[in-house]
Amino acid sequence: MADITSPSTGLVTVFGGTGFLGSTIVQRLVESGMRVRIAARHPRALDLAEARGQIALQRADVRDEDSVAEALKGATGVVNAVGLYVEQGQATFRAIHEEGAERVARRAGEAGIRRLIHISGIGVDPASASNYVRARAYGEQRVREVFPNATLLRPSVLFGPNDAFLNSLKTVTRLPIVPLFGRGSTRLQPVYVEDVARAVLQVLEMPDTNGRTFELGGARAYRYRDIIKRVLTHLGRRRLLLPVPFVVWRLLARIASLLPNTPLTLDQVILMETNNVVNAKANTFNDLGIEPCSLEQMLSACLDELSC
Numbered sequence: 537m538a539d540i541t542s543p544s545t546g547l548v549t550v551f552g553g554t555g556f557l558g559s560t561i562v563q564r565l566v567e568s569g570m571r572v573r574i575a576a577r578h579p580r581a582l583d584l585a586e587a588r589g590q591i592a593l594q595r596a597d598v599r600d601e602d603s604v605a606e607a608l609k610g611a612t613g614v615v616n617a618v619g620l621y622v623e624q625g626q627a628t629f630r631a632i633h634e635e636g637a638e639r640v641a642r643r644a645g646e647a648g649i650r651r652l653i654h655i656s657g658i659g660v661d662p663a664s665a666s667n668y669v670r671a672r673a674y675g676e677q678r679v680r681e682v683f684p685n686a687t688l689l690r691p692s693v694l695f696g697p698n699d700a701f702l703n704s705l706k707t708v709t710r711l712p713i714v715p716l717f718g719r720g721s722t723r724l725q726p727v728y729v730e731d732v733a734r735a736v737l738q739v740l741e742m743p744d745t746n747g748r749t750f751e752l753g754g755a756r757a758y759r760y761r762d763i764i765k766r767v768l769t770h771l772g773r774r775r776l777l778l779p780v781p782f783v784v785w786r787l788l789a790r791i792a793s794l795l796p797n798t799p800l801t802l803d804q805v806i807l808m809e810t811n812n813v814v815n816a817k818a819n820t821f822n823d824l825g826i827e828p829c830s831l832e833q834m835l836s837a838c839l840d841e842l843s844c
């Protein structure tokens with residue numbers, strides 16, 4: 537079998553390779569010389585000058601056995617970067633983050649693929665009140681059961697040009713008064729999307745990462761309100777910060793769930809009630825020889841490129 541540690545021979549299937557993180561991973565793998573197959577329900581070519589025929593597209597839905605098997609044909613490595621934040625019809629957290637995650641892992645094992653990187657998230661908890669967080673936790677367990685050597689990567693909230701995180705903060709700081717989740721004291725450790733993509737490449741190149749779990753946070757943790765303050769300062773805006781109790785946010789989220797394209801979900805609110813930082817005992821970027829950026833370092837580059 538071809539060895540994906542050798543850039544000229546590997547073919548890595550990236551499920552979710554068109555997403556915010558997935559497309560950055562694809563770019564990083566291509567730059568390192570690997571061949572990449574983008575697998576998604578609506579696969580599309582990325583605008584990569586350096587791709588030189590290294591990218592293949594495959595229509596695949598992680599809910600569908602045959603399309604998953606097809607997407608894995610001939611691959612030597614797999615990355616599952618499929619994302620779902622709002623349930624829609626049959627696309628439930630259980631279907632995508634549990635059953636879909638297991639399907640990719642099981643099929644990868646059956647196909648004799650040796651390397652699987654499953655993207656999860658910091659704070660997975662089978663006892664969480666959030667359906668999303670619980671599904672991520674069960675998804676990890678199911679992946680481990682069928683593919684014990686999988687490497688699990690748990691990023692904190694991602695930032696980068698055109699992200700959802702800084703983009704939404706830029707939008708919310710347009711308001712004359714900026715509402716905070718609770719007192720804004722939840723701690724987050726935002727991680728640069730490029731750093732997580734570098735971690736994926738590094739994992740593929742380090743066989744001793746097999747079977748391990750890594751928590752990936754940026755160089756610094758911040759309270760939510762301190763992130764808002766930094767964004768305001770950067771944008772030259774002065775705003776009043778208004779603490780809003782979580783009970784009010786939960787109520788707002790329930791009302792918002794009646795809207796077709798809800799801007800706020802109960803799962804997002806629950807996520808904001810818990811610190812989202814790297815556990816002191818976890819494997820981290822440090823174990824991969826990567827020094828992650830801090831939000832402050834990249835704020836200018838990211839905010840100035842945002843579209844809103």
Ligand SMILES: NC(=O)c1ccc[n+]([C@@H]2O[C@H](COP(=O)([O-])OP(=O)(O)OC[C@H]3O[C@@H](n4cnc5c(N)ncnc54)[C@H](OP(=O)(O)O)[C@@H]3O)[C@@H](O)[C@H]2O)c1
Binds near residue numbers: 553598599656
């Ligand atoms: N963004 C963050 O701040 C953050 C933080 C921590 C962890 N993560 C994790 O990182 C991963 C990627 O997140 P992201 O923000 O990059 O997501 P994203 O931008 O929403 O991208 C989601 C990707 O998944 C694909 N997808 C969705 N449903 C699918 C299905 N049924 N079958 C196959 N592909 C499907 C999408 O393409 P199609 O719609 O064309 O199928 C797209 O390529 C997720 O596991 C997420 O939980 C993200």
